[in-house]
Amino acid sequence: MRELIPTIQNWLVSGKGIALATVIKVEGSSPRPVGAKLIVSSKGDLLGSVSGGCVESSVVEEAQQCLQSGKPNLLHYGIDNSSPWSVGLACGGKIDVFIEPLFNLSFQSGFTHSMFEKLIELIQKNQPFVLATITTGTFQGRKGLFSADNWIVDDSTGTWSNSFSKRELIDLVEKGKPRLVEIQLDASQSYKAFLEPVLPQARMVIIGAVHIAAALVTFAHELGFRTIVIDPRSAFLTRERFPQADELIHAWPQDILPKMNLVSSDCISVLSHDEKIDGPALFASLKTSIGYIGLLGSLKTRDERFVALKGEGITGKELERIHAPIGLNLGAVEPEEIALSIIAEIVAERRKNKL
Numbered sequence: 001m002r003e004l005i006p007t008i009q010n011w012l013v014s015g016k017g018i019a020l021a022t023v024i025k026v027e028g029s030s031p032r033p034v035g036a037k038l039i040v041s042s043k044g045d046l047l048g049s050v051s052g053g054c055v056e057s058s059v060v061e062e063a064q065q066c067l068q069s070g071k072p073n074l075l076h077y078g079i080d081n082s083s084p085w086s087v088g089l090a091c092g093g094k095i096d097v098f099i100e101p102l103f104n105l106s107f108q109s110g111f112t113h114s115m116f117e118k119l120i121e122l123i124q125k126n127q128p129f130v131l132a133t134i135t136t137g138t139f140q141g142r143k144g145l146f147s148a149d150n151w152i153v154d155d156s157t158g159t160w161s162n163s164f165s166k167r168e169l170i171d172l173v174e175k176g177k178p179r180l181v182e183i184q185l186d187a188s189q190s191y192k193a194f195l196e197p198v199l200p201q202a203r204m205v206i207i208g209a210v211h212i213a214a215a216l217v218t219f220a221h222e223l224g225f226r227t228i229v230i231d232p233r234s235a236f237l238t239r240e241r242f243p244q245a246d247e248l249i250h251a252w253p254q255d256i257l258p259k260m261n262l263v264s265s266d267c268i269s270v271l272s273h274d275e276k277i278d279g280p281a282l283f284a285s286l287k288t289s290i291g292y293i294g295l296l297g298s299l300k301t302r303d304e305r306f307v308a309l310k311g312e313g314i315t316g317k318e319l320e321r322i323h324a325p326i327g328l329n330l331g332a333v334e335p336e337e338i339a340l341s342i343i344a345e346i347v348a349e350r351r352k353n354k355l
Contacts, residue, residue, distance in 0.1 A: 001037065001119075001123075001131065001196070001198050002123055002198060002201065002224075003224060004037060004039055004047060004048060005120060005123060007039065007047050008039060008102070009120075011039075011041050011045065016041040016042050016043050016045070017041065017042035017067045017101065017102075018039055018040070018041055018042070018067075018101070018102040018103075019039070019040045019041075019063035019064070019066045019067050019099055019100065019101055019102065020037065020038075020039055020099070020100055020101075020102050021037065021038040021039070021040065021048075021050050021059050021062075021063055021097050021098070021099045022035065022036070022037050022050070022097065022098050022133075022194065022196075023035060023036040023037075023050050023051075023095050023096070023097055024074075024096050024097070024098045024135060024178075024180050024194045025094075025095065025096035025180055026093060026094070026095050027093055027094040027095075028093035028094060029093040030051070030093040030094075030095050031049075031051050031052030031053075031054060032049055032050055032051055032052055032095075034177075034178050034179075034180075035178040035196055036048070036049060036050050037050070038050045038056065038059060038060075038063075039102075040059075040060050040063035040064065040067075042064070042067050044060075044064075046060065050095070050097050051077070051095065054077075055077045055095075055097070058075075058077070059075070059097055059099065062075060062099050063099050066099045066100065066101055067101055070101055071101075071141075072098065072099060072100035072101070072110075072135075072140050072141035073098075073099050073100075074096060074097075074098050074099075074135055074136065074140075075096065075097045075098075075099060076094070076095075076096055076097075077094065077095050077096075077097065078093070078094040078095075098133065098135050098194065100133070100141050102116075103116070110141055110143065111143060115143060115145050118145055119131070119145060119198075122145075122147065122198070123198070126200040126201055127147060127200065128147065128173045128197065128198065128199050128200055129145060129146060129147040129173075129197075129198055130145075130146045130147070130169055130172055130173065130195055130196065130197050130198070131143065131144075131145060131195075131196045131198060132144040132145075132146065132193055132194070132195050132196070133193065133194045133196075134183075134191050134192070134193050135180070135191075135192045135193065135194050136191050136192040137189060137191045137192075138189070139191060146169050172195055172197050173197045173199070175197075176197055176199050176265075177197070178194065178195060178196040178197060179194075179195055180192055180193070180194050180195075181193055181195055199265060200263075200265070201224070201225070201226045202224070202225050202226070202265040202266055202267070203225060203226045203227075203228055203260075203262070203265075203266040203267070204216070204217075204220040204225035204226070204227045204228070204266075204267050204268075204269070204346075205228045205230065205257075205260070205262070205266065205267065205268040205269070206227065206228065206229045206230070206268075206269050206271060207230050207231070207253050207268065207269065207270045207271060207272055207277060207278070207281040208230075208231055208270065208271040208272025208273065208274070208277060208278075208296075209229055209231040209233065209236035209237040209238075209241065209242065209248075210236070210271050210272065210273070210335075211335040212271050212296070212335045212338050212339050212342075213229055213242070213269075213271050213339075214241055214242055214335075215335050215336040215338075215339035215340075216269060216271075216339040216342055216343065217229065217242055217244050217245050218244055218339075219339055219340065219342075219343040220343060221244050223343065223347070225267070226246045226247075227244065227245045227246050227247070228245070228246060228247040228248075228249060229242055229245050229247070229248050229249070230249045230251060230253055230256060230257075230281075231249075231250065231272065231277070232250065232251060232252045232277065234250050237249075237250055252277070252280065253277060253280050253281035253284055254280035254281070254283070254284050257281065257284035257285060257288070258284055258287070258288075262285070262288040262289065262290040263288075263289055263290065263291075264289050264290065264291040265291060266290045266291060266292075267290065267291060267292035267293075267294075267346050268281070268285050268290055268292065268293050268294070269294045269296070269326060269342055270282055270285075270293070270294065270295045270296060270326075271296045271326075272296075273296055273297055273301070275304070275305065275308070278295065278297075278305055279305060279308050279309065282295065282305060282309060282322065283309060283312055283314065286309075286314060286318050286319075286321065286322075291349070291350075292323065292346055292349050292350075293321055293322045293323065294322070294323040294324070294326035294327065294342060294345070294346075295322055295323070295324035295325070295326055296325070296326050296338075297324065297325060297326075298325065299325065301324075301325075302322075302324040302325060305324070306319050306322075306324075323345060323349075326341075326342055326345070327341030327342040327344070327345050328341045328344045328345045328348065329341070330344070
């Protein structure tokens with residue numbers, strides 16, 4: 001949801017109607033995971049994907065009908081070989097796609113304007129929250145906005161008050177995986193609801209404003225990371241060298257890293273190749289719950305850094321958290337190739353451990 005917000009805001013300013021399509025269930029193989037989204041404007045603009053192209057044409061057509069009727073719709077797609085023009089998933093899986101008009105107060109579904117403003121505020125503050133949408137029954141399309149701190153942030157329809165506990169909400173945020181659940185809104189009816197955690201933007205912290213760092217910022221930016229480059233050497237750390245970086249911090253890593261509240265979704269790449277910078281950065285990183293720590297250098301460099309860290313009380317078990325030499329073994333030589341190997345390893349770790 002986060003990456004779609006700027007475009008949604010632009011389309012709204014332009015006076016365009018917007019339909020939102022979300023993959024809420026997957027069975028078997030699917031090109032896109034649960035939570036994947038596509039937005040469609042009343043003028044035919046598109047952003048995002050729900051199937052990598054397999055059923056997009058059908059979803060876009062349904063989205064336009066949704067905008068005309070003002071009513072949400074739940075669609076089911078599977079494999080279909082009945083004709084060359086049939087729409088289905090080539091991979092053989094099945095997906096459910098929920099399509100809804102973004103705003104539709106007349107049907108009491110979709111976002112209210114106040115709820116959407118609060119959602120944007122939470123995203124801008126980089127705070128985690130859960131967006132809940134009823135996908136079946138009388139209340140189809142109604143939404144609730146929840147955060148672990150405030151519990152119910154916005155429930156203007158009064159739909160969600162007793163639907164699930166705050167503990168369930170916190171668990172959903174901690175695991176970071178959307179899910180479809182059954183809820184009981186009254187004594188006679190149960191409904192399906194899609195609960196979608198929206199987590200803080202993951203950060204890519206890069207120690208050392210070296211040539212590899214510049215390429216790594218570019219790759220990380222494309223994958224949605226907030227990129228932060230830290231180096232005490234101001235001559236290297238310039239906006240000209242790092243035009244895409246979100247933050248440039250002129251400081252020693254041991255002074256700034258403990259203040260950053262690094263969490264499991266964040267990553268750090270230690271690239272300075274200077275023991276005066278590398279060592280303190282690794283030590284400070286190991287004292288956090290950060291999900292990925294990588295160190296640039298040869299096996300000899302790694303062993304030297306590890307000996308120094310052990311001398312400061314770091315255990316062998318803690319050292320196992322460090323990926324050294326950093327990156328997948330792609331035979332990389334050029335700075336851009338090394339940066340590619342680093343981002344590839346981070347992607348692999350994120351998919352394996354769900355960083």
